Amino acid sequence: MAKLSDVAARAGVSVSAVSRVLSGDPAARVSEATRDRVRKAAAEVGYHPNFAGRALKLARTDVIALIVPDVTNALFTELTRGVEDEAVARGCVMLLARSEDMQPGGPMFDRLVGEGRVDGIVLQPRDGADPQELARTVGERAPLVTIHQRIPGASSVVVPDELAARRATEHLIALGHRRIGFAGGLAGSPTAQRRADGHLEALLRAGIAAAPELVTWRGYRESDGRASAAELLALPQRPTAIVAANVNAAIGVLAQARAQGLAVPRDLSVVAIHDAWTAEHTWPPLTCVRMPLYELGRTAVATLAEIVDGGAVVHRSVDDPEPVLVGRESAAAPRN
Amino acid sequence: MAKLSDVAARAGVSVSAVSRVLSGDPAARVSEATRDRVRKAAAEVGYHPNFAGRALKLARTDVIALIVPDVTNALFTELTRGVEDEAVARGCVMLLARSEDMQPGGPMFDRLVGEGRVDGIVLQPRDGADPQELARTVGERAPLVTIHQRIPGASSVVVPDELAARRATEHLIALGHRRIGFAGGLAGSPTAQRRADGHLEALLRAGIAAAPELVTWRGYRESDGRASAAELLALPQRPTAIVAANVNAAIGVLAQARAQGLAVPRDLSVVAIHDAWTAEHTWPPLTCVRMPLYELGRTAVATLAEIVDGGAVVHRSVDDPEPVLVGRESAAAPRN
């Protein structure tokens, strides 16, 4: 692999000159003729600055880690794209990690931050993770931006969960539903709380009395959604519609409905919060409220960059674009 | 962040001594007393060797990249786990590459290999990728192990595609099916070829005449499976069962069957090659042939390590555990 001194020799100048030219410092005093020769030589030998040498000198790796609970979750496609696009735009490479492996305090995590392999971390904590502990194990050791959730001392970025849930419920109300179940996330989870709030707000605005038994707190996974649906559909007076707080949970809701012989949307309407490509392939295709996850990813990286550069802790909500309803076929008017 | 000299100062020895103790070289001549003091001091200051310094000196980063066409594909969960486990076992960090940019030839890829950020690459080429071109853009620039597919000059690791397909078809034959469709992968793809071969082999062994119109070559995605099913189910004499060469395609097959009002498995049996958690949540849950993808991942990394250490190009097949049929509810005896 070509190094700086190779380029220097080829161009007949010193390594410092080459470094200055290639780093593109306009304040550097190098003649245009030399610049040309250097650039030409660099191109000829296919020079790329050695990562280790650079990182050692600059105390910076231009690597940021994105840690999510499960990389194969279709929901993370958009988030990941956003993170990566913004990272690339800032000249960084993204290191994608599964949080099972990257448990703060775990061996891999120690290597990442302890050995200085990354400049900063964008973390989406697992539901149920302890914020205090995360603050200790992560926040104190590396620049950190959390997603969906705040932890003490770290910046955070969220999406308008409450508004999205409200939109979902309002859509069902507009279709004529009055008894609407809510298949929510885990009780402790901040997003679960916000989404439940949004749902209740919609009911309130429509003058519909909220019934506690119509709200479950089981989680965002497929099996959680299925359990939620089983609970809601076992109610004496069955809901005619269910808002699933997560698109994966919604898939579980569909499965449970099918298992009970209920046709969607004829017997039960379903609206999910979040959109993902999987929602197009369910039966019926899921009506969703799409969240600005791509922008969430970009904003997270931008925020992280501020922290790395010494900026203050900040909390942002990504409100543009707004959550928008994507109508497919899982929601219809109730069959009186 | 604590460095070697900090530990040295605290233990009252030189940096070289510390380095030798901490690197665990048994040949190093250091007294047991000093070793203890060094280890104690290192633990006290929480020393982790600086990545950049180490990489610079050793010309090695202990990072391997796993490049797959699409990280959110549920199929990659197992593969990724295998790769990561083996990487960790060998003291490496796995860099999971997602974007189109990371694909060979993209700008990020150039940074990865050009800047020496990774020691080697485990690559699952996209279907339809040109082997010659990959050999040029990747194989010549970094140690490389490919998955599922060979490219010139690089080691490769595969799973027994042919056997798996044979098992799938044999299962349907055992259930009594005689007219069996095969929803295959892209025509040029080596795995598609091997799986189709296995399917035909099963028919041959059972003395069933193969009909070319019962084999499609559309690809592994959901939409491909759907198109394949549409094609097969439009045949004058409809197959009573379909083997989907990929679990994602199988989901598409289910969707198409449903769209045509066919009940699975009453009107149509479906068996998929590969297993993934998504297969448990379809309707009906998919009968699959599970492939040793976790072991594939581990073997790929082990093979890559050999190459990095100067080993010769080698081609392996992961045959343990064998492909095994996971019976769920999408396959049954044909009606009448």
Place this chain on the structure above:
DNA sequence: CGCGCTTGATCAATCGTTTGCGCAACCGGT
């Protein structure tokens, strides 16, 4: 007592890059 050998530890060079500083050469103005 001196020699060779082993043991325990330090010195210093090295990896590739960046960057503050110094040093010529050259400019225009007196």
Place this chain on the structure above:
DNA sequence: ACCGGTTGCGCAAACGATTGATCAAGCGCG
């Protein structure tokens, strides 16, 4: 011709870890 001010470039010192070379003791042995 002299001189302050620029311009163009190279020298050399970091950054943190590894490792061959080196060196001072200590020991056994004749």
